[in-house]
Amino acid sequence: MQFGVFSVADVTRDPVSGVMPSHAMRIDATQRIGRACEEAGLDVFAIGEHHTSGYFSSSPPVLLGAVAAQTSTIALSTAVTMVTTSDPVRLAEDYSTVQHVAAGRVDIVLGRCGTVPPYGRSTNDTRAAQNLTYENYHLLQLLWREKEVDWDGQFRAPLMSFTANPRPLDDVPPFVWHGAARTIAAAEHAASYADGLFAATMLGRPHEVATVIDHYRSAYERNGHGRADQAIVGVGQLVFVAETSQDARRLFRPYFHASPVFDPDMSLEQAEADAHVIVGSPQEVTEKILANRDLYGDYQRQMFWIDHGGMSLDVVLGQLDLLGSQVVPTLRTEFAARRAPGVPTDPPSHADLVERRARMTAAGVTSR
Secondary structure, X not given: OEEEEEEOOEOOOOOOOOOOOOHHHXXXXXXXXHHHHHHOOOOEEEEOOOOOOOEOOOOHHHHHHHHHHOOOOOEEEEOOEEOOOOOHHHHHHHHHHHHHHOOOOEEEEEEOOOOHHHHOOOOOOHHHHHHHHHHHHHHHHHHHHOOOEEEOOOOOOOEEEEOOOOOOHHHOXXXXXXXXXXXXXXXXXXXXXXXXXXXXXXXXXXXXXXXXHHHHHHHHHHOOOOOHHHOOEEEEEEEEEOOOHHHHHHHHHHHHHOOOOOOOOOOHHHHHHOOOEXXXXXHHHHHHHHHHHHHHOOOOXXXXXXXXXXXXXXXXXXXXXXXXXXXXXXXXXXXXXXXXXXXXXXXXXXXXXXXXXXXXXHOOOOOO
């Protein structure tokens, strides 16, 4: 079971100190948080992608490369990579490069843009987002898996005998997740390719998220990739942890109300009731995550969003210390004890994918 931290990369005025961080401050803090994740014994660090004001991360591969150079064991990922707004050629080459920099410690979460302006840079019709997603993803996989690609699609210029460089490390592309909390179509797409599904629960209520996960697992089995419980699932949650429950709610409340994500009319109590956020002491946070595990079934990656709403770096690192010392060790034990036989413990690593490719090649099977 993997545990980690992700950031959606907002740039928000600290409601406690009044400090408005610069992009330089947030980018520096992101690298420090990535290093601290590894130091705290966590397994994954992920950064989001945005091309609108109020966010700093328009180029996740650059940030992940910087964190890769400062770490040695932690896996690096995205939260998410916008497959609808990025040229698949750029995606293929950027993430193959990061793969080499990080010696294979990279996977990516693909998702669609949730705001209108970036669509204007790719297509003028937001209703075409699903077709654009499928086309871009298919081309991305071709670029990774074929050394010469001929391509003529609907949304980009044709390619003729084109080779994306550098080639993926060991000729094995990064493992891909599809971000989906409420979208059945995204779950179906992930399952068709035997990719992972990553559900950010602050975007949907638990029963909605559970429905999407269940559909994904059923589609995974229906597509002949294995048993439903062998499908790879990740869950991301907005968490704030402090020494006591009272301190957690007192300290988190101003950051919640400064959030660029939630409806300004929503109360913290309502957000907790709807499970959009998990706030409390280490014991309370642990119990709530285990309750979600009972709802979602066994899964392989648990991510925490902890740098939200203008939090200072000190506040974020304080949470990391509690997560690493008190929350994650208990969760590792409990997840392992509850895991059904034959269910994967972790997502596939680069070494796992290399081994899988060798087995398929020996058996004369062509991967999709």
